[in-house]
Amino acid sequence: MRHVIIGNGVASVGAIEAIRSADRESPVTVISSEPHRVYGRPLISSLLGGRIREEDIYYRPEGFYAANNVTLLTGKTATGINTQARKVRLESGEAVPFDKLLIATGGVPFVPPVEGLDGPDVYFFTTLDDARKLDILAAKLRKIVVLGGGLIGLKAAESLHDRGIHVTVVELADRILSAAFDAEAGGIIARRLAESGISLVLGNTVTKIVRIKKRARRVVLSDGGSVPCEAVVTAIGVVPNKALAEKAGIGVNRGILTDDFMQTNVPGIFAAGDVAEAKDMLWGERRVTPIWPNAYIQGRHAGLSMAGAARPYPGGIPMNSIEFYGIPTVSMGISTPPAEGYEVLARLEPEKNCYRKLVLRNGKLVGAVLVGRIDRSGILSGLIRNGVDVELLKQEMLRDDFGFSDMQPEIRQALLAAY
Amino acid sequence: MRRATLKPPEGNGMKRVYQKEDVCIGCRLCEIGCIVEHSPAKDVVKAFRNVSPRPEPRNIVEERGPLSFSVNCRHCDEPACLHACISGAIAKDPLTGIVGQDPEKCVGCWSCIMACPFGVIRKNGAQSKAVKCDLCAGRTIPACVEACPNRALVFEER
Amino acid sequence: MLYCAPNKKYSDFIIVRDPDKCIDCRVCARQCSYEAHVYDESTGKVFSDDTRCVGCHRCEAFCPSGALLIRQNPSEFRDNAVWKPWFIKNIYKQAETGGVLLTGMGNSYPYPVYWDKMLLDASQVTNPSIDPLREPMELKTYLGSKPDALRIDAGSGEVRLAGGFTPQIAINYPILFSAMSYGSINLNVHKGLARAAEEMGILYNTGEGGLHASLYRYGRNTIVQCASGRFGVHSEYLNAGVAVEIKIGQGAKPGIGGHLPGEKIGPEISRTRMIPIGADALSPAPHHDIYSIEDLRQLIYAIKEATDYKKLVFVKIAAVHNSAAIASGMVRAGADVITLDGFRGGTGAAPTMIRDNVGIPIEMALASVDERLRQEGIRNQASLLVAGGIRCSADVVKAIALGADAVYIGTAALISVGCTVCQRCYTGKCPWGIATNDPFLAKRINPEIAHEKLANLIRAWGHEIQEMLGGMGINAIESLRGNREKLRGIGLNESEMNILGIKHAGA
Ligand SMILES: Cc1cc2nc3c(=O)[nH]c(=O)nc-3n(C[C@H](O)[C@H](O)[C@H](O)COP(=O)(O)OP(=O)(O)OC[C@H]3O[C@@H](n4cnc5c(N)ncnc54)[C@H](O)[C@@H]3O)c2cc1C
Ligand code: SF4
Ligand code: SF4
16 A cells, blocks of 8 residues: 655644554655745744744654655645646656555735736745845844734744834734634734834735835835835735645535545545645534644545554634743634624733634534733633533633533533543 | 553543542542642652642542532543643553653643543643543542542542 | 630640741641631741631641641639639630530549549469450351340251340451541541441441431441431431431430531431431430330331341440349330440530530440349340440440440541641531531541541451450450459449449459
């Protein structure tokens, strides 16, 4: 059985570890267009901000591939998949045959239609190489505009700011972090970022990058204003990197469509991670949820399936834990009710930079946003995952020290008995 | 003797620390035992007095009225903390089943805290690192279990 | 508080905290139910208040760094053989409260302890001693009324007993757990007692608080008590154990009843005692249906009827001046077992004056009752159980040599599960989780651990009793009973020796 994995992110690692837990023998080949061994993608902001050393960014130790008997092809990009002949074609011309294939190609930055965005001094912020480039720039530049006030944009902004650069974040929505956070939570963070010296331009976007002598000088905003800068970092979001699969005739929608075993519509070909459109625990439908834990777990389930030890993927829930200038935040599940039929409980203490919000649906917890105090927030994610009836726990869950002792004995004992 | 009592996790054949709430008296000696075990000198006075701020225990005692119990890491078969960890600091030992964490690698993103359904990972405020139970690797019985005066913590296979 | 009332100020104990060892972990503050240790949020430190300390040593036992020492307060009043601090402090207390002094556990006044004035014999040369590790040594004891004479039927060629016996209870050790009611101690302790009794093949006694539903399964090792309050008494209860004990009196407080305050009557205790939640549980001083031996006989037989003559009926009295005559009446009234409770017997709550000044020592009561029953030729009609201040296996052996069939232990049993005899049982705040129903404190007794400790205590005493018996050249506890030749007095006067029926050492 020849296992081939395209992509060398966390989904790939989840798959390798799962395959090896069930099958020590079969050859595993990983094709990676990035020239590095696997690293913690979210850590590129820590690296840029100077909070970690370069050697600390790697997600698995140096000997990981050898120890797991994996052939890693770095700097090789897959350009085609022949689902009939069961071969992956590489840019370099070689063909890699497979019996089981995992497509874990992740996401690619979304490129907004902005005039001049394809010229020089425009950067993305999704790879280690992006971070290295910005690292060199950070030593030279004074002013940078970050396009996008989501998690990645703000992380980039924070890191650049820490390097002494004057950063302006331009966000189309009227608040930052609009995907995961509501206005209250976003407001606390916005205030903190502003206090720290990061400029936020909300409800606005960049329409044009103005260059003088081929060097970026300023951006023009949709309201007509402009912000001087020497570089632009685009962080509008990522979209599934599905082109390869699509070209090979594998079923795609927003991402590559997968079943409960992470298999695509082509038997023996699987997809996982940011590229996959997989079961969502709360929506009861398939979704693209580009977050790290889901990528690992999906990769793991794909790997188990590939190794013949299939276990159904229970479905993911979105969740993010990020700290902004000392304010920890967690968001999970459906953090902002999209429609009627949800109950929202919230407690805001703006003076303490604290916020706790819970979203219920049919008496069950389906989402939460925590700002300031996030201790033991995993208990909430456990309640979401386990579909526990929390009707009687509403007030308790709003307390920062909510715990198992607040639950009815049967619920508590059942939850604590698990492993 | 290194964890001779622990069997590989296959078939869940692993000893774990479980609480018995009906006899937990909320004394928190388990937490103190944990702190001492994970201190450099392994001496109760030195563990508290020579270290500032006070180190965090790796179990969590909950108290509500007369009810109390310790919650300990389950060293899960499918560790949500490990799956969530963005730095690779958390790993599960295939031999012992212990879900360990390398503080050197931890970046303090708190993803594990968000993911662990037992809520047993704490922040070590001083260092901005997560701290979690290592099942006292190197001991036959974890320090918390040994410290419990009322057998409210048991180390057993279930 | 700058001013502190004298009864508080002259605290019995002082809490010595070694500042070099204290780690401010708050364990002591969590353990002390009297709030003698307090954690101060603002400084992050733990402080102590000596005036609240009752000397239970819970904190000392739990302090993980050994930073605490509880000492007698060395601040003494001027030496005075008459006005001892005890009296002075009690007067301060009463001047403050205007109330009766209350206390718990047994008489702690320094009256003579006759166990300590009797010595046991051992064999030398003329009759060999026995090694219990190599040779059989019987501790099994049968409680119950024995016939005046054995009738043998040899008709069918086989020799067998004719007529049979009234019911007997076989116990593996001559030691029982004495009556401590559910309410005065909590269910966890009861569970420990019941399980230990089951494991060791002995009996425990429910006390007057009824029997919790979860404990019916230990019936073969249970004595159910029926006291003047008749709490929790119903026909199922009477039939639940192997014996019913009618409690007339208690050694710690002869002549007075009991009082379990309403605050302690929670749902479980209410259900078990069959009284409303929150209602005071008052046991009258006398049984209002017993004013004579004849009345007692009626109750004994009412119970025998109710239990189909299958259960033994015990009658328990406090050891008082004329115990011997009363005991004789009790036997004649039909009691299968007489329980004598001496003035050192424990209690959950008693007025201090009563506890310390009423009743007589169990050694004296036992000797005189045994002697009286023998003289009247009715000693065989009832077994004799003694209680009140049995502290070790040697006390057991001496009691049996003085004439007891077996002993009850209460305080010793509680000590084995942690009690430090601080004598504050009546507060309901027992820091060791024994004499309390506060769920936070009661958890401190893990029934599993209590069971093990209680069973160990019986096991250990059993070994020692066997050693002492073997040393005397005796191989069955039966042969020791009433064998006062095996005792000698030390430092006793003539009348004490007369009453005890023993010779002086050397004689
Ligand atoms: C700056 C940043 C911060 C983030 N922070 C968080 C966070 O805090 N928490 C969180 O949960 N998530 C975070 N994320 C998202 C998280 O990183 C992703 O969900 C996760 O990395 C997805 O993993 P993956 O394995 O699916 O894909 P990726 O990590 O994107 O890996 C895909 C790999 O496949 C390679 N590849 C693509 N196409 C080919 C091809 N044709 N041939 C060969 N190789 C190919 C790519 O080069 C890449 O290395 C962050 C992302 C970024 C960029
Ligand atoms: S920290 Fe939590 S999620 Fe991780 S292994 Fe322990 S119990 Fe499981
Ligand atoms: S040591 Fe035991 S009794 Fe004390 S808090 Fe911990 S678990 Fe509870």
